[in-house]
Amino acid sequence: MSWPEFWIVVLRVILTFGLLLVVTILNVWAERKILAKMQSRIGPSRAGPYGILQTLADGMKLFFKESITPRKVELGMYVLAPFLAVIPAFLIFMMVPWGRPFMIGDHEVTLQGADLNVGLLFILAMSSMAVYAVILAGWSSGSTYPLIGGVRATAQAISYEAAMGLAMVAVVMFSATQGDGGTLSLAEIVERQSGTWGDLSPALQPVLQFVPRWNVFPQIVAFVIFFIAIVAETNRAPFDLVEAEQEIVGGFHTEYSGIRFAMFFLAEYINIFSMSAIAATLFLGGWNGPTFDGVLPGFVSAVLPTIYFLAKTYFLVFLFFWLRATLPRLRYDQLMQLGWKRLIPGALGWLIVSTLVISFRQFGPPWS
Amino acid sequence: MVEGILFVLMAVTALAGAVTVVVARNPVYSAMGLLGTLFSVAVLYVAQLAHFVAAVQVIVYAGAVMTLFLFVIMFIGVDTSDDRDERLPMQRFWVGILAGVIVLLAAGITLSGNFDWVPAAVETIPEATNGTIQAIAEPLFTDWVLAFEATALLLTISAAGAIALAHFKGQRT
Numbered sequence: 396m397s398w399p400e401f402w403i404v405v406l407r408v409i410l411t412f413g414l415l416l417v418v419t420i421l422n423v424w425a426e427r428k429i430l431a432k433m434q435s436r437i438g439p440s441r442a443g444p445y446g447i448l449q450t451l452a453d454g455m456k457l458f459f460k461e462s463i464t465p466r467k468v469e470l471g472m473y474v475l476a477p478f479l480a481v482i483p484a485f486l487i488f489m490m491v492p493w494g495r496p497f498m499i500g501d502h503e504v505t506l507q508g509a510d511l512n513v514g515l516l517f518i519l520a521m522s523s524m525a526v527y528a529v530i531l532a533g534w535s536s537g538s539t540y541p542l543i544g545g546v547r548a549t550a551q552a553i554s555y556e557a558a559m560g561l562a563m564v565a566v567v568m569f570s571a572t573q574g575d576g577g578t579l580s581l582a583e584i585v586e587r588q589s590g591t592w593g594d595l596s597p598a599l600q601p602v603l604q605f606v607p608r609w610n611v612f613p614q615i616v617a618f619v620i621f622f623i624a625i626v627a628e629t630n631r632a633p634f635d636l637v638e639a640e641q642e643i644v645g646g647f648h649t650e651y652s653g654i655r656f657a658m659f660f661l662a663e664y665i666n667i668f669s670m671s672a673i674a675a676t677l678f679l680g681g682w683n684g685p686t687f688d689g690v691l692p693g694f695v696s697a698v699l700p701t702i703y704f705l706a707k708t709y710f711l712v713f714l715f716f717w718l719r720a721t722l723p724r725l726r727y728d729q730l731m732q733l734g735w736k737r738l739i740p741g742a743l744g745w746l747i748v749s750t751l752v753i754s755f756r757q758f759g760p761p762w763s
Numbered sequence: 764m765v766e767g768i769l770f771v772l773m774a775v776t777a778l779a780g781a782v783t784v785v786v787a788r789n790p791v792y793s794a795m796g797l798l799g800t801l802f803s804v805a806v807l808y809v810a811q812l813a814h815f816v817a818a819v820q821v822i823v824y825a826g827a828v829m830t831l832f833l834f835v836i837m838f839i840g841v842d843t844s845d846d847r848d849e850r851l852p853m854q855r856f857w858v859g860i861l862a863g864v865i866v867l868l869a870a871g872i873t874l875s876g877n878f879d880w881v882p883a884a885v886e887t888i889p890e891a892t893n894g895t896i897q898a899i900a901e902p903l904f905t906d907w908v909l910a911f912e913a914t915a916l917l918l919t920i921s922a923a924g925a926i927a928l929a930h931f932k933g934q935r936t
Contacts, residue, residue: 472795513896520826526830542837576897
């Protein structure tokens with residue numbers, strides 16, 4: 396690896412990291428503001444214009460507050476747990492391509508932390524790591540409510556990870572028909588969603604040529620299952636039994652305060668954004684969109700894909716907030732039934748249907 | 764060079780994790796030690812360009828199996844006052860002897876320099892062993908498809924068998 400290549404790698408990791416931090420700080424503010432609007436309140440309005448600096452102020456406050464350590468905690472795991480929450484959250488977003496590759500001199504810069512051959516598996520691995528933070532925080536706090544929160548988190552994560560993985564399999568199989576063989580690299584999956592569905596059928600060509608070639612259209616069922624699963628994976632309402640205030644105080648982070656609590660809080664919002672980004676990448680075409688190359692100035696065409704990516708991701712993030720404002724929390728048995736009796740069989744059934752259709756289109760009817 | 768440093772680091776953490784599993788008084792720390800070992804081994808796989816194996820190791824073992832372990836430990840709430848009797852007579856003595864023999868053997872190999880005992884890595888890595896998904900999938904679904912499908916069937920049968928054993932236990936006799 397030569398020096399310019401090395402610096403490009405450093406640059407893109409720092410850029411990805413910076414983008415994630417900025418959008419996360421904005422997300423916290425956006426959620427409070429959007430929820431306030433939906434509930435006919437004003438929401439944060441004092442710090443900065445429209446209260447946009449509220450998150451920074453809260454962050455500063457939490458940073459300077461005392462981190463109380465209760466006497467009955469298991470100290471090692473209690474201190475480790477917040478870090479285990481933040482690290483996987485950051486690593487997941489490193490896989491997401493958030494802009495069109497461009498050239499600096501004769502070196503290509505891809506706007507993505509890293510493009511792994513096993514990118515999608517890496518995301519699954521990291522999202523299954525994230526649950527350890529919750530379990531360990533709950534257990535090490537040496538208190539009953541956090542322990543209940545931790546146990547709930549484990550059961551929930553195991554149940555919904557399966558549905559999430561199965562929905563991903565359906566997309567990957569479909570994506571394999573869109574190019575030369577299957578791939579798990581997110582950059583490649585995004586590339587394959589460029590263009591429109593215009594060449595699908597000559598009769599419908601006038602309409603379909605305006606429909607972008609996103610996976611969400613043929614894989615709508617997988618998209619719905621995936622989205623429900625990621626809401627459950629990030630422990631957000633209506634699946635926030637892990638930290639149900641009315642039943643178990645704060646759940647796994649009841650005994651945390653100060654900067655340690657802030658890290659759990661940060662991890663939750665990073666996870667919302669990066670999971671939405673992954674859904675946008677897999678189903679909504681990632682950074683694809685009309686860039687008007689040659690019509691608009693070059694730098695506008697270079698920035699537009701990133702804007703498309705952020706717009707799609709924020710649409711999904713908005714759905715997260717909307718769900719929280721609208722739906723009441725599920726009961727525990729409803730949560731388990733939805734996971735095991737609806738989502739997993741649904742995802743398996745969709746996988747079979749989608750496989751049959753793909754094979755039929757590729758090899759023709761079996762009786763011919 | 765980088766590979767060497769990585770190997771030493773990860774070998775140390777893997778061994779430290781393995782020792783924690785045995786030594787820790789609290790079963791949760793044992794589980795975390797095992798997790799550390801699994802993770803270090805996954806990093807070693809990455810250093811060997813086996814990305815797929817590394818990812819699967821983290822998803823299956825670290826992600827699913829260890830989560831279940833922790834779940835069970837936390838649910839049953841293993842107390843430190845648990846039964847610590849050792850039922851195998853002299854087990855520490857024999858394990859000590861076995862471990863001593865293995866360590867002496869390894870030291871002997873290292874000191875005498877007879878490295879035929881530990882076959883070295885191949886000089887040039889053939890393209891096919893670069894562990895991309897495609898490189899693994901192709902032999903799996905062509906040359907070894909029968910073995911692959913048979914394994915899948917075996918796992919399904921064992922899962923169904925486990926459920927059947929748990930489910931119909933009360934009805935027998």
